[in-house]
Amino acid sequence: MSAKLSRRRAITLAGAGVAGVAGVAAGAGALVRGGAEHASADQGAAAGAVPFHGEHQAGITTPAQDRLHFVAFDVVTKDRARLVELLGEWTAAAARMTAGKDAGVIGAVGGVPEAPPDDTGEALGLPPSQLTLTVGFGPTLFRDARGRDRFGLADRRPAALVDLPHFAGDALRPEISGGDLCVQACANDPQVAVHAIRNLARIGMGVVSVRWSQLGFGRTSSTSTGQATPRNLFGFKDGTANLKAEDGGLLREHLWVQPGDGPDWMTGGSYLVTRKIRMLVETWDRSSLVEQEQIVGRAKGSGAPLGRGDEFDEPDFAAKGDDGQPVIAETSHVRLAHPDANDGARLLRRGYNFVDGSDGLGRLDAGLFFIAYQRDPRKQFVPIQTRLARNDAMNEYLRHVSSGIFACPPGVRDGGDHWGRALFG
């Protein structure tokens, strides 16, 4: 915004001041979020901006930020054109907010005082905080639960966007599962992530409705070799063997939908599976260190596979102890989740811890909001989870209460492109 425009706005605002008082708008122009330059040098990279446009959507291989606000929407309109229009509006708002700007061009304190602001204001003065916004399309967008082709998209549904099967032990709550659309907001400041989702919901009023949403903290996987492996609420390092941004060839093999995988609109995209996994931490906390380590298959302190010394050592699944038993138990999590046990299948995980208060039974309602991206869930999440659900010793301490699957299209190109353009085009 030029100094001239800024001044003009201030004058306009002053003239329209509340109850005729000019003071209201003093300095208002200066308070519109200014973008990446807001991040001062000493705030560092964690406060900076992540580019919104590109070949792939940001928020997948982006080094995992520290906070999450995930939302699933139901589409409440039957009007295809209105839905496409919203996706365009959302894209513009997402591009602005990830750059650290207000959701709308007028902002929280500009424009006509008699109109609702086009930004809600709680992020005023906050830097971009590495906000990423990643969109996905659920199976019910293509055909609803009653089999209706709601928006003429039924023949564009990817075969890989399967309805997830029932896994052993699933205790899913339908009201916090599924969804026609999803947006994953990740940032290093929860207020920035919450602001972004709230403004998308605001913009979508009458077209979409919030189905469920989830806050998370303390990313439980690193997605870049530059990040230390964080710990989950069992106190263990999690995601040591994760796919990482630097794994070029592996990302083509396991993460990004390739030309020929089909449909074309998904080339360069990825499939997202979410699982809200309640962890029975009180029960876990009463189990012994040795039991915890045998269940996980790693040392609690170092994160090293049992029998090895360093976190990043490859597990030795053949090793046996003095008692003739495998050092890494057959039912351990690390063995069952390892690519060796899954025909080489791998996932890019970027889950978050959650605590949603207490459960009314004297326990914390806490656990892991699992997020995994992949090229084809039929070959990756589904067989891996089938095996884990049957045999993982950790299941005694877990309850899967929410599940979602979404097709995340490729990145938005600069100029005229928007979320879902190739799908609806």
Place this chain on the structure above:
Amino acid sequence: MSAKLSRRRAITLAGAGVAGVAGVAAGAGALVRGGAEHASADQGAAAGAVPFHGEHQAGITTPAQDRLHFVAFDVVTKDRARLVELLGEWTAAAARMTAGKDAGVIGAVGGVPEAPPDDTGEALGLPPSQLTLTVGFGPTLFRDARGRDRFGLADRRPAALVDLPHFAGDALRPEISGGDLCVQACANDPQVAVHAIRNLARIGMGVVSVRWSQLGFGRTSSTSTGQATPRNLFGFKDGTANLKAEDGGLLREHLWVQPGDGPDWMTGGSYLVTRKIRMLVETWDRSSLVEQEQIVGRAKGSGAPLGRGDEFDEPDFAAKGDDGQPVIAETSHVRLAHPDANDGARLLRRGYNFVDGSDGLGRLDAGLFFIAYQRDPRKQFVPIQTRLARNDAMNEYLRHVSSGIFACPPGVRDGGDHWGRALFG
């Protein structure tokens, strides 16, 4: 821990290694949380430690940290001695954790592998992050809902620890209100705050049970003149006129229980009122800027009182606009909450924003977890809230769903003192 001890522990651990494999414990000694020195220079003050001992409890005038985990407990034992013993154990754990150490002396990965660890491990490697832990005692600890004197404390209940009256519009849910004990954990890293509460709950198993808990982010009040005023989820600056740590004389008048206020065990303490206030943000977002500003009584951008230019200008409640109406409406929040309207009564607020997912009706379950400390709720929170509940134009957008009141004793002195010693002594 000396190098010698550290080495001895490593050897012990190695000898007791899982399935006879020594690698498990390699480096475990180095992974015990080491305290404040863990915070490297470039992590800065936000990662450092706040002193636990002192005249007053930390976490009240401490510059508000950015994250909250608040918990209320029910006492489930009838054994007074066991409860007192727990308060001693809690105090020791709190002193350790606020210094950035494990909850117990053995830690998450030390000791006998056949025993449960005395720390849960998810904060391993994290700095103190300015963690504060603040304890309070609820009315039901002194006499339960059926009038029974459970622990011989009935005659020690402060008169100021009133049962809060019903306020107009209250929609309280009993299961997330009240509690015999509370602990407020504030930190600059949510994982550190969650770890602290979770370990106190673990230590208290069989003596206390989690009644309710609440996560919060983006402190909504500054409690020090060095902090910028943050914004609540209505997008407005909140807490501009808050009591602050630097207000020496005002703190004696409004915050700390003074000698003679009675009972003696509360001298140097403060009374805490919590209110979980759901904010109907979707409705708010449809109201105009001018309406929002008239309801609040401040400009959304600058935070200045209407008719003034700067956030910290005193509101001019007498000023009238061209139309003869007050510039700051009679029903505005700033007018009704101001000391001038409340016989000079003031509060030290240190609330947090919350988003607890969605409400099942297509809306975010979001709002303010209000926290206020004061010398006497009968003269401060109760009359202020009575006035607000009747007249505040903001009520249309608010629902009070949880309420709590707690007597927070003075600080723990170094050496032999513990939470509740003067109360139970």
